Amino acid sequence: xxxxxVSDLSIDFPxxxxxxxxxxxxxxxxxxxxxxxxxxESGSGKTTTALAVMRMLASPGFVSGGSIRLxxxxxxxxxxxxxxxxxxxxxxxIPQGAMNSLNPVMRVEDQLKDAIVAHEGRTDREALRTRxxxxxxxVGLPAHAGSLYPHELSGGMKQRVCIALGVIxxxxxxxxxxxxxxxxxxxxxxxMQTLKDVQKRIGAALILIGHDMGLMAQSVDELVVLKDxxxxxxxxxxxxxxxxxxxxxxxxxxxVPLVGGESFLGNSVAAPxxxxxxxxxxxxxxxxxxxxxGGITALHPMSFSLSGEEPRVISIVGQSGSGKSTMGSIxxxxxxxxxxxxxxxGQDIARMSQHQSRExxxxxxxxxQDPYACFNPFYRVDHALGFPFRRFGYATxxxxxxxxxHLACQSVGLDPALILRRYPHELSGGQRQRLIVARALMLxxxxxxxxxxxxxxDASLRATILKNIYDLKDSHGISxxxxxxxxxxxxxxxxxxxxxxxxxxxxxxPPKEVIGDPRHPYTQLLIASIPxxxxxxxxxxxxxxxxxxxxxxxxDHDAPTVFRGDVPGFRLDVGE
Amino acid sequence: xxxxxxxxxxxxxVTLLLTVWIAATLIWIIPRLSPVDPADIMLGRMAAGAGAxxxxxxxxxxxxxxxxxxxxxxxxxxxxxxNVVTLDFGLSTATFPTRVSTLIARALPWTVGLMLLSVVxxxxxxxxxxxxxxWDRSPKLVRVAIPVAMVFTSIPPILSGLLLMWLFAAxxxxxxxxxxxxxxxxxxWTWGFVQSVIHHGFLPALSIVIVTFGFWxxxxxxxMITVQGEDxxxxxxxxxxxxxxxxxxxxxxxAILPQITAFALKIGLLVAGQVLVERIxxxxxxGKLLYDAILDQDFPVIQGVSxxxxxxxxxxxxxxxxxxxxxxxxxxxxxxxx
Numbered sequence: 001x002x003x004x005x006v007s008d009l010s011i012d013f014p015x016x017x018x019x020x021x022x023x024x025x026x027x028x029x030x031x032x033x034x035x036x037x038x039x040x041e042s043g044s045g046k047t048t049t050a051l052a053v054m055r056m057l058a059s060p061g062f063v064s065g066g067s068i069r070l071x072x073x074x075x076x077x078x079x080x081x082x083x084x085x086x087x088x089x090x091x092x093x094i095p096q097g098a099m100n101s102l103n104p105v106m107r108v109e110d111q112l113k114d115a116i117v118a119h120e121g122r123t124d125r126e127a128l129r130t131r132x133x134x135x136x137x138x139v140g141l142p143a144h145a146g147s148l149y150p151h152e153l154s155g156g157m158k159q160r161v162c163i164a165l166g167v168i169x170x171x172x173x174x175x176x177x178x179x180x181x182x183x184x185x186x187x188x189x190x191x192m193q194t195l196k197d198v199q200k201r202i203g204a205a206l207i208l209i210g211h212d213m214g215l216m217a218q219s220v221d222e223l224v225v226l227k228d229x230x231x232x233x234x235x236x237x238x239x240x241x242x243x244x245x246x247x248x249x250x251x252x253x254x255x256v257p258l259v260g261g262e263s264f265l266g267n268s269v270a271a272p273x274x275x276x277x278x279x280x281x282x283x284x285x286x287x288x289x290x291x292x293x294g295g296i297t298a299l300h301p302m303s304f305s306l307s308g309e310e311p312r313v314i315s316i317v318g319q320s321g322s323g324k325s326t327m328g329s330i331x332x333x334x335x336x337x338x339x340x341x342x343x344x345x346g347q348d349i350a351r352m353s354q355h356q357s358r359e360x361x362x363x364x365x366x367x368x369q370d371p372y373a374c375f376n377p378f379y380r381v382d383h384a385l386g387f388p389f390r391r392f393g394y395a396t397x398x399x400x401x402x403x404x405x406h407l408a409c410q411s412v413g414l415d416p417a418l419i420l421r422r423y424p425h426e427l428s429g430g431q432r433q434r435l436i437v438a439r440a441l442m443l444x445x446x447x448x449x450x451x452x453x454x455x456x457x458d459a460s461l462r463a464t465i466l467k468n469i470y471d472l473k474d475s476h477g478i479s480x481x482x483x484x485x486x487x488x489x490x491x492x493x494x495x496x497x498x499x500x501x502x503x504x505x506x507x508x509x510p511p512k513e514v515i516g517d518p519r520h521p522y523t524q525l526l527i528a529s530i531p532x533x534x535x536x537x538x539x540x541x542x543x544x545x546x547x548x549x550x551x552x553x554x555x556d557h558d559a560p561t562v563f564r565g566d567v568p569g570f571r572l573d574v575g576e
Numbered sequence: 577x578x579x580x581x582x583x584x585x586x587x588x589x590v591t592l593l594l595t596v597w598i599a600a601t602l603i604w605i606i607p608r609l610s611p612v613d614p615a616d617i618m619l620g621r622m623a624a625g626a627g628a629x630x631x632x633x634x635x636x637x638x639x640x641x642x643x644x645x646x647x648x649x650x651x652x653x654x655x656x657x658x659n660v661v662t663l664d665f666g667l668s669t670a671t672f673p674t675r676v677s678t679l680i681a682r683a684l685p686w687t688v689g690l691m692l693l694s695v696v697x698x699x700x701x702x703x704x705x706x707x708x709x710x711w712d713r714s715p716k717l718v719r720v721a722i723p724v725a726m727v728f729t730s731i732p733p734i735l736s737g738l739l740l741m742w743l744f745a746a747x748x749x750x751x752x753x754x755x756x757x758x759x760x761x762x763x764x765w766t767w768g769f770v771q772s773v774i775h776h777g778f779l780p781a782l783s784i785v786i787v788t789f790g791f792w793x794x795x796x797x798x799x800m801i802t803v804q805g806e807d808x809x810x811x812x813x814x815x816x817x818x819x820x821x822x823x824x825x826x827x828x829x830x831a832i833l834p835q836i837t838a839f840a841l842k843i844g845l846l847v848a849g850q851v852l853v854e855r856i857x858x859x860x861x862x863g864k865l866l867y868d869a870i871l872d873q874d875f876p877v878i879q880g881v882s883x884x885x886x887x888x889x890x891x892x893x894x895x896x897x898x899x900x901x902x903x904x905x906x907x908x909x910x911x912x913x914x
Contacts, residue, residue, distance in 0.1 A: 054814055059712075087816035095814070100807040103826050104906055105833075114825070115815040149905040165815065 509564025844889020
């Protein structure tokens, strides 16, 4: 018996430039106890589908055709108050941004209580308390979590509060919209296990919306692939992943970077002759750098030296809170170390003259996570690209600035004629992120610090942008620090990998050794927690995610760093 | 949350005292930069009253002596600070020899009564209307009517005051034209007096409300629009909560937070804020006192009133600092955000 039947559903968004068909003739159904995945990139219509089932489409979007039936309810014609009562009781929605999905000024238990009261009226206090306690226990939250405010919970805990909320009235359908996109791999596995367990227990159907093929392979029975609002493939998950029939699905499956898999980088450009001045001085050095905020150590003492004679890609990987971004901002001089020195070509970056500081800024460029926040919305692209170029004294004439911008755009695969006269808001996230790489490239830097450069970009574009960044190494002789939580991409792009955990370097060496064959228990856990796009491969091995997290907490933090193979041109020391 | 830590309280109190001290010092310095000599003005006023003044030089010297203007600046300053601490601002030059503190004590209750009431009412009305304007379930008519009503916001308070006076006092005769209470009632805690005060206060209060509610309404509308797009409002809807409950507990409850800070700043300014309203309604409050003092160049009174304004602002900001963590759990009493 199908819980949800969607047939020929079309959704339009009228805009100033004409009607956008967000969804066209979509049909699918989900049966009791089954799990359906909807996969697609941003703009493919997957969240729109979910909101249509909740009848919560944002204006001006509207359903232009088709029907949605939830059991005996015709969602599209239901009176408003009956629709309100169907939400949560019949179909619940677990939102994407669990970070901001809870009312900041209410205790979390009150946010479960008000939901129960809205559907069942005032109920017995004692019974209510027992139900809440059960709900929190059911998602593995401690009993006292209910009396906390959202800001006092971690991202993973908030996500589990949202799951507890989603199942508290035993709905027949749960829609989970990218429920783990903001979480690190270890927490992701725990949250997904919780969600699947609870769904099995109450026997509901589950729709999982996402963009991660690996997560789908480990979580769902059936898969719907959406592209630009059109269903391109629908079938048994195993069949879709192992034997995709549509070229787009094939592309999606192939674009997942795998540890040990085929490199997505392709053949590199021939390395030009790089002549570096002052070769006796290392490009970048940390001398016993550490960083503490108040009493908390964000980064334990470490020293390294990157010679820069040969360009290198050094990856810094770890979960959120591991200190990897702190390390990046210390390199860039945005954040002063608590003790120790950072040297750029032998010069302490904290004690530079104005001239030296300018040279440093020019030679060390950065690419950040959020491509939306990195452009001033008031300036066109050509101004944003040309400004630092002129400012650093590269410009000799307008024609030369133009030429340089064109070259930089081309080298990141953008058509300068289409891009340069646009405003940032007219570009996609991927285009913007590539422009930031182009802007850095124009300044002919010696070092690039890329902090999660692709985590906010669609999967199919990640490979392209990473390749753009990676090419800088060979074609321009630029050394790169790649800061990421994504081990699979780090595996492919780097010459050397440092794994950080709670501010400590736990394992270092070439990626084939560190990521391909991890020795430190933390690295092993990280690798095991990656959801593999292969239904036959067990996610996370024999232990449950909760056990893993407990083991992690119990881990000996003073265990020595595991040093694997060396890479010429980079030397690391940890400890005193 | 919970009790206020002592270190935080100490920190806030020190900030409060520093603010008041710096302000008091500025109030002392600024008139001394003015080329006008208050003693000259007093003498001029005497001359105007009596035709001519004998022994003008002697009187001038006497006045300077009385006002302590012959002392070195440091002594003058220290005396001034001592006086400020005891809330003694000396003698008014315009209504010599009344004490400034007496004048203020006479005027302050009227202003605090009228202004506090109208500012509080405005705060509630303005924020409620702003919320209704932004709420997607409000009737269309309401959403159109409120912006029209806000036309009043762009009218200067004297104009709207005069308009109200003309309509309700002169034409309809529903309310008295001016002053704070009737001439026939004896001030005191009698029902007749209270009735008279309310009757007289209604029009000035109304003119303040209609002129200033737009400030709150527009601010609230902007905040509500931001909050409406928040994920927690969307999840509230997905939870099947009743729309009104979402409006109160999820939207207004969050949108109001910055307004509370703004309210604290307004409280301090309310004394001086509606000088002209008090003036046209001949309402014997702080605004009128200040207005008259400026006209008469009565420096001690100006200083005293200014100091009271600063004191009220600083105290209300201090109170908001103490209360805010109870309103917004994300703000802690150590000043940081969690």
